Amino acid sequence: MDDRLIISMTQCFFIAFGVIVGGTIIGSIGSYVTGEAPLTAMFRIAKGLRIWAIVAAIGGTFDAISNFEKGIFDGSTFDLFKQVMIIVAAMGGVKAALLLFEWLLGEEVT
Template sequence: MSVFVSNTLYSFLISFGVIVGASSFAGIGALINNQPPLKTMIDLAQSVKIWAVATALGGTFSSFQLFEEGVFRGEIVLLIKQIIYILSALIGANLGLKFIKLFQKCGELWIK
């Protein structure tokens, strides 16, 4: 597998893992504090999405610096790669949120 494909996969899975992991531990914390765990998990997953993307990209400044080089120095390939990495991280974060919301849907089906 090429370096580009593996880095794209890493971006996706890291952002997905940040959302799912943070939400899971927030759910455990909500149980300990006698709060509704699913609501806490979903609220946290929505607020952590941008941080998951920043984590997956390895920090926002290096990503924006590479983005700037692509725009101002005319390196289109570098610019396209950065856009794909960012989109991959965004898709991973959104899919992580959908995965957490799936728990809520499964709970509703289970109760009925």
């Protein structure tokens, strides 16, 4: 396996993790300022940021689509495999962040 693939997967994992953690914490501060319950807002914000964290981690949707196209139509199966693995790594970062909030807050984020 290419070393650059491992590097890209690691970066995507932590970008997605950071989007969820940072967005949820900063968003809950905003909820506190406006008088809402910050812990309840954390669950809502974390749930809403899931797809955006994956999109931010893979660098936008058009690059992913073009890599899928290159993998399918040009016969470059490694590019297709690489893109799938990057998306899986981003999903892992999102799941790890959600598990962190479940552990800290004691409730399940659904």
